[in-house]
Amino acid sequence: MKNFTKTSLSNEPRVELHDTLNLTGAEVSINALPAGAGVPFVHSHKQNEEIYGILEGEGEALIDEERVALKAGDWLRISPKAKRQFFASKQSGIKYICIQVKENSLENYTGTDATIL
């Protein structure tokens, strides 16, 4: 059995990778909102930290009622309990990655987890 899985995305408005790639440590979604649009609800999490990366365009996040301007190249960590909602700007759509991971689950990384062969 292969030690990897692969998928190729097009320009879908939202893609979730957990089931497609058989992920076991994260859910990863790629999301696009057209200009003037927003996620239609506010949400928080029970145990998952979320990491957002803005790939294209610009917009705004509302996090615990604070307005946070977003543009391509911005990355955020949001604690599970924070109340969050994402919007594209009126002038531009926005494309972003969202990574869900269990808070405090990472034990080692890079220098302490990788083996150079």
Added chain:
Amino acid sequence: MKNFTKTSLSNEPRVELHDTLNLTGAEVSINALPAGAGVPFVHSHKQNEEIYGILEGEGEALIDEERVALKAGDWLRISPKAKRQFFASKQSGIKYICIQVKENSLENYTGTDATIL
């Protein structure tokens, strides 16, 4: 104390976000290789699953000695023990995200972890 952290990236060849964003469930890096270049070593992991997303350009991964063509929009999950090495193509650079998470650490996600407010 705020329930989020934020950073803004430019076009650095490699950026690691764990310490900058105080991540606790993942390490996330954004990597760029110019045309004809490759990561100069093969590596595997002790306990971390890696998720790679190709943002721009094209190249190739060598995974357990299998050549895997890569282009923008491709996403991969690689098991900890797999031997991996990434290359840009000769004609084009490649930009990609790498997410390290502890294998089997995700307990719930989306429908079972999010709360709509």
